Amino acid sequence: MPEGDTVWLAAQRMNTALAGATLRRGEFRLPQLAALDLTGATVREVVPRGKHLLIRLADERTLRTHFRMDGSWHIYRPGATWRGGPAYDVRVVLATDEWECVGYRLHDVDIVPTCDEGSLVGHLGPDVLGPDWDLDEALRRLRANPDEQIGVAILDQRNLAGIGNLYKVESLFLCGIHPWARVGDVDNLQILVERARALMRANLHHPEQNTTGDPRRGREHWVFGRRGKACFRCGTTVLLGEQGPTTQERVTWWCPRCQAARSPIDPQARTGEPDHPQPVTLYR
Structure with missing residues (x-):
């Protein structure tokens, strides 16, 4: 599963491509959102929240996506070949006059009023990379x-x-x-x-x-x-x-030596740890 820094970097790149621009194409290839068209909407900003990506629109709606294990966003110039995977893996397409943002194998795709973002990410603890880290x-x-x-x-x-x-x-x-x-x-x-x-x-x-x-x-x-x-x-x-x-x-x-247990460990833990781990020779 992508780490928070991967989502953070994706958000920065998506924000550079989309913030302040009007969508010329806003397409969903998901049954629950297939009838939704974001064409004509203006993107206000793209921000990360933990491992969630929040695309906030100027009309006070937020599109949330999650990468889980295999999702990703790819950014192309118009007319460039999409290389993120087969066409049937595309879940969302957000395109402006200058960029095409294509979401592959995305999960937890939702759109809610921005004021209701808490229903999607309100359960999360402090964001390690967020401006309000606590x-x-x-x-x-x-x-x-x-x-x-x-x-x-x-x-x-x-x-x-x-x-x-x-x-x-x-x-x-x-x-x-x-x-x-x-x-x-x-x-x-x-x-x-x-x-x-x-x-x-x-x-x-x-x-x-x-x-x-x-x-x-x-x-x-x-x-x-x-x-x-x-x-x-x-x-x-x-x-x-x-x-x-x-x-x-x-x-x-x-490493069972550098991280030797200093307190009792659950005997049912699935560690596969041998009773007496042996050092091996280091080759430099």
């Missing part, structure tokens, strides 16, 4: 459920909005926190949240999501996507497990 409120929401696993809690958009699986596992690694630790047992919760936010802000203006500072292929991330490989810090084999409620599991990578 660290204290995010920490309050996280601490309200001290028995929750930290790897689940930090992904819960009701606690704080925008963090996805990549920044979850990378920030947990950098803070030395086991993904299955209880929220109540995490001493450096504020540092964890601030670290995740710092990583996201460092990647705001480009699509690449680098958390190590090393641009070489295969070294962009500390543990994300590195199952079975050597930890860059200690050489121990990086592990992979599933975490989250049934049917909502997310894969989680971690």
Whole structure:
């Protein structure tokens, strides 16, 4: 699923293309909205809210889209070939005299009065990348459920909005926190949240999501996507497990040495962690 920084960057590019312009084409290829035509509407602004994209119109309506796992917006000059996928994957087309914004495989496509945006995104916690970011409120929401696993809690958009699986596992690694630790047992919760936010802000203006500072292929991330490989810090084999409620599991990578459990871990946790993880030789 795209992280909040991906949605933020998409919103900036969409805003550059659409803000202040009148739509010459406003087409929906979804059964529930097929009869709706936004042609003639003027776009006021495009803003991100966590992982949601809000396209606000001058007539006080808001179009909300969500990427989920596979959605995306692509921007083309008029007449250019659309290359985001097959035509049957197109869900929304918003075109002006200068740009064509094409939404592929979008989810949660809704249009509501702008004053009712809260019905769509009001449940979200403070936006990690938003102008009204509130660290204290995010920490309050996280601490309200001290028995929750930290790897689940930090992904819960009701606690704080925008963090996805990549920044979850990378920030947990950098803070030395086991993904299955209880929220109540995490001493450096504020540092964890601030670290995740710092990583996201460092990647705001480009699509690449680098958390190590090393641009070489295969070294962009500390543990994300590195199952079975050597930890860059200690050489121990990086592990992979599933975490989250049934049917909502997310894969989680971690180093069992750098992120050794300092408190009891749920024995039913699907970690696949061996009793005695062995270090492996690092090749530089």
